[in-house]
Amino acid sequence: HVLLFGAYPESPYPYAGVKPEWGDPPISDPRAALYEPLMAMAWAAAATKTIEIGSSIVMLPQRNPVVLAKQLSVLDEFSQGRVVLGAGVGWCKEEMDAVGADWKTRGKRTDEYIAAMRKLWNEDGAEFDGEKVNFRDASMYPPPVRPGGIPTMIGRDTEIRQVIDILMRRR
Numbered sequence: 714h715v716l717l718f719g720a721y722p723e724s725p726y727p728y729a730g731v732k733p734e735w736g737d738p739p740i741s742d743p744r745a746a747l748y749e750p751l752m753a754m755a756w757a758a759a760a761t762k763t764i765e766i767g768s769s770i771v772m773l774p775q776r777n778p779v780v781l782a783k784q785l786s787v788l789d790e791f792s793q794g795r796v797v798l799g800a801g802v803g804w805c806k807e808e809m810d811a812v813g814a815d816w817k818t819r820g821k822r823t824d825e826y827i828a829a830m831r832k833l834w835n836e837d838g839a840e841f842d843g844e845k846v847n848f849r850d851a852s853m854y855p856p857p858v859r860p861g862g863i864p865t866m867i868g869r870d871t872e873i874r875q876v877i878d879i880l881m882r883r884r
Contacts, residue, residue, distance in 0.1 A: 715775065716808050717743040723806040751784055758792035766795045770868040772803040774819035775812045778826035778846055782833045786857050794858030800827060801868035827865060834862030 717740055726738040740747070750768040758766045766788070789796040802819045803809060809816045822845055829846040832839040833853040840849050857863045
């Protein structure tokens with residue numbers, strides 16, 4: 714998350730009541746430090762040599778996919794192919810509004826952004842014609858180290874609940 718709020722009048726937390734220890738919202742203090750994922754990944758990549766470097770969940774509709782693809786491919790080269798992207802659509806309308814991202818089309822845009830990034834990672838002279846992203850004869854170097862591009866995991870309801878449960882047990 715880029716921002717936290719004192720209240721979420723338009724976005725009831727989707728996991729409220731599932732487990733009391735998860736909270737409602739899960740981070741009740743809007744002053745809690747949440748680090749920008751790519752910055753944290755760069756720090757982790759520089760401090761380690763063998764572990765994969767993942768983002769947990771990046772809200773793709775809040776980001777420019779061409780710029781994000783470039784940032785991830787450079788980080789992947791710097792880390793010698795250890796980057797993994799966790800992507801999601803987000804649950805917080807207030808946050809989407811604050812960054813100028815359309816709430817209603819976030820799922821469709823996420824699909825488009827992933828497809829555009831994969832084109833850039835895998836094709837020299839790539840072409841993409843989407844509703845929000847368009848390019849012709851585009852090349853992105855350095856490409857990701859692993860064939861096929863950066864592994865991408867899509868956060869969904871079931872997986873998020875499992876991850877939260879694991880994290881809560883570690884506290």
